[in-house]
Amino acid sequence: MKKITLKKIAQVFNVSVSTVSKAINDSHEISDDLKGKIQQYAKENKYRPNKLALNLRQKKTKTIGVVVPNILNYFFTQVFSGIEKVANEKGYNLLSCISDESYDKEVKTLEFLGGNTVDGIIISMAEETQFKNKMDHFQNLVDERIPLVMFDRVSNEVACDKVVVDDYEAGYKTTNYFLSTGCSTVAVVTAIDHSSVGRLRVEGYKKALDEANIPYDDKLVVRLDKKDDLELRISFLLNYKKVDAIMALDEMTAVEVLRIVKNKGYKVPEDISIIGFTNGKLSRYVTPALTSVSQHGTYIGEAAANILIERMEDNSNRDFSTLTIKTSLVMRDSTKKRLDQ
């Protein structure tokens, strides 16, 4: 009952392999009589063409390689889910890899995917890659004309399509929102200061401060290391100045900051307002529910997949584009009302 091939069927009917192939594909070249018998036999024995052979011949695999740094991060699973949705609709499969934020693993993964395993690749860089700023492995893919879409964490050294979040505007918007609710001393807590994403958000923050004539104070942006003790750093921050608003650049630290601040006896949002990035389930169910910046992960995934598929199927070498997705602020209970309303 093991795998059945065209050759075996050919032997059964004492015809050639090509005849069987044509019969199964319902070619007019084969008599109805023979076709019928072969097709029936194929069905009974559950014949299914060997995908590898097909792929080899057609030089395409109808699969997309997806590389994300960390699947346990809600934003990435959202993006993944979006990619899966449109890939599925358009008849593509997903070969998914996790880089674990490691440069070496990312390099290995891309080498693997580059070996005709997939028709195109969607990737968000590992943190370490951004830190080291080494892009040769991407350049290889570009050189080999393998369609590539980068999302969220991108590099402008790589010539490919991109889908990014407007992080600059997001930082600007949330800072402004804090100010509009009467907050005056806005701090930032970031665990992703190596990434373009994190930096842009801080830039937007600075811009907003500048426009409000509030001097920028670098001590108010807490840059977290892996081994940093968040609790300690927050203590220092709150002792340093009477902070009344904190913008946390990812969901986990937002939630942690909330917990720590509450533990220290502050009321949220009365004493301290908090806004977190990534609008996941955590933000929704924590108490008080966190006002969050939604990056529309699912949409980003869908967009990336659409762009990639178009690029793969359309051979016209149109220029590479960068799609920028605007964030939106989802209001909940960790921030106060705007003063002007």
Next chain:
Amino acid sequence: MKKITLKKIAQVFNVSVSTVSKAINDSHEISDDLKGKIQQYAKENKYRPNKLALNLRQKKTKTIGVVVPNILNYFFTQVFSGIEKVANEKGYNLLSCISDESYDKEVKTLEFLGGNTVDGIIISMAEETQFKNKMDHFQNLVDERIPLVMFDRVSNEVACDKVVVDDYEAGYKTTNYFLSTGCSTVAVVTAIDHSSVGRLRVEGYKKALDEANIPYDDKLVVRLDKKDDLELRISFLLNYKKVDAIMALDEMTAVEVLRIVKNKGYKVPEDISIIGFTNGKLSRYVTPALTSVSQHGTYIGEAAANILIERMEDNSNRDFSTLTIKTSLVMRDSTKKRLDQ
């Protein structure tokens, strides 16, 4: 700069393809002189063998197909992460598919994976599949001798290796824990009553009640439909009887139940204790933090991957096994202390 093949290299050096192949693979059959030149050329032009051709020849792909019902569920992403870890260690790649809890999509996915796309498959059934109890698509895989490991949601109609959670014991244990803290009226809220998993938990619950001489009351187990209004159902439940403990069979409903109960003015755990299944981040950060049943998702993933890989690499037809993972209760603030302590 496009893909380079053995044939092209052969033309450059005016030798045969087989010579190039041997040279690149450092065969002793080729003179050091020629080998050196070819290897250098290959390196300069970044030659990488076509994976499809290799796979076809070797009749294996070194990839594992993973099918999960829903990637946005923390338990499954945990399992996925565990699978990825050991697969990666052992040199396998993951082709991941999402069934979206749909029977049809699961069938399609398995047909795809069955076409020599992967060497083995790890799967947790879609809800609809469990509901319809149709297992033919699994039987096909078994018939074709494709190594298969089912986890969490399994069927005993399918002859394959399995990794399951001891859900019966889990239901039993958590109910007992409630009783040991002085609770007397324990309710259950389940959104997964179609699944073996959910049923077993309820069975364990009954067993515990029975041992404590508490009559089983079917009205105390709330079976949720997709379109059910949880808030309404909880209202009915609480009006029906003075419930002082609720066991929720998945994380999301646990969190929702907590929210609703708090909204209604009950104190958790003083008035009502709550325990949820799946020990994810949500449970940890909600207020009060939820006592939860940990299913050790990552470990399950690792175990499943190990079992599958062993089955794939070891041709001895040893019997299929079912590995049962014990759950553990992670104590937090949504339950009271045991009376005897």
Next chain:
DNA sequence: AAAATTTTCGAAAACGGTTTCGTAAAATAT
């Protein structure tokens, strides 16, 4: 110097399909 051996390479098969082309037999047209 003849024989045996080793070195070094190429031809061809194999993996499992699809597809182009050629051709004998059957059917149709003249």
Next chain:
DNA sequence: ATATTTTACGAAACCGTTTTCGAAAATTTT
């Protein structure tokens, strides 16, 4: 009855690689 067209199939190439086997050339052994 002959010429032409269909019909119905097979042979062979092809995708890119590895591998077995054969054989010429170079080397070593006798």
